[in-house]
Amino acid sequence: MTGASNRLGPSLVEALRRDGDRLRLMSRRGTGPGGVRGDLATGFDLPDALAGAEVVVHAASDARNAWEVDVAGTRRLVQAVDRDRLRHLVYVSIVGVDRIPWSYYRAKYAAEQVLLASGLPVTLVRITQYFGFVDELLETARRGPVLPVPMGWRAQPVDVRDAAAYLARVARQPPTGGVVEFGGPEELAVADIARAWVAARESGGHVVSTPVPGRLSTAFRDGAALPSGGERGQRTYAAHLRG
Ligand SMILES: NC(=O)c1ccc[n+]([C@@H]2O[C@H](COP(=O)([O-])OP(=O)(O)OC[C@H]3O[C@@H](n4cnc5c(N)ncnc54)[C@H](OP(=O)(O)O)[C@@H]3O)[C@@H](O)[C@H]2O)c1
Secondary structure (H helix, E strand, O other): OEEOOOOHHHHHHHOOOOOOOOOOEEOOOOOOOOOEEOOOOOOOHHHHOOOOEEEEEOOOOOHHHHHHHHHHHHHHHHHHHOOOOEEEEEEEEEOOOOOOOHHHHHHHHHHHHHHHHOOOOEEEEEOOEHHHHHHHHHHOOOOOOOOOOOOEEEOOEOHHHHHHHHHHHHOOOOOOOEEEEEEEEOOOHHHHHHHHHHHHHHOEEEEEEEOOOHHHHHHEEEEEEEEOOOOOOOHHHHHHHHO
């Protein structure tokens, strides 16, 4: 797998571990048990990291350097995989990359196209926002006791462990050759998410819904970040906050 660290990585490693499987964790430093070095931005060490891999779960991403890491990096990954051995390549994408006009999402969509055109046995798994990521965004948006949130935005965030378990199940199944979507158990207004977060973490804080103009905002209001079908995670955002 690529992208073994940070938000999704550790839960995904745990979900993918199974007796008898040899799991190789690619990262830029290649440290830790099962760790191998590989850098998507440069292509360094990719052929060695991927040699003989039968299943690749490609979760690495860099939102600040997405055209290099996600798009060109995915192209490098496609060139480096062992086509004779590969049975399944699972790509971790985001719900709405085809509809939401944001440059990071455009890059993720372009990476999906690279994989679809590669002729490899792929499944593209679009997932909604992880709870932990939502918490980070709210923390960043907070201005003292005031938490401004975009008016009317809708989301269906998901527990990272539910997402990891789903990805591991998909990885063990045959490739679909297309897109599947996965989200949390409930659709929520972003303002309600923020109120729940404030109540749990920042007693006394005040959520202020603010109109945000533009096409990106329209897309989030119109539900472009909501999964259109597929399976759902079980853990709710409220349970996450209690935890
Ligand atoms: N965050 C969300 O809410 C969300 C929602 C849906 C889908 N996704 C997708 O889920 C995946 C994981 O998201 P995340 O939020 O867990 O990402 P993250 O926390 O930003 O972690 C990114 C991972 O990519 C690796 N990486 C970055 N640049 C690399 C490079 N040049 N070469 C090799 N590896 C590199 C990082 O490893 P090192 O830094 O250790 O090298 C890290 O393991 C991504 O594909 C993302 O688009 C995220």
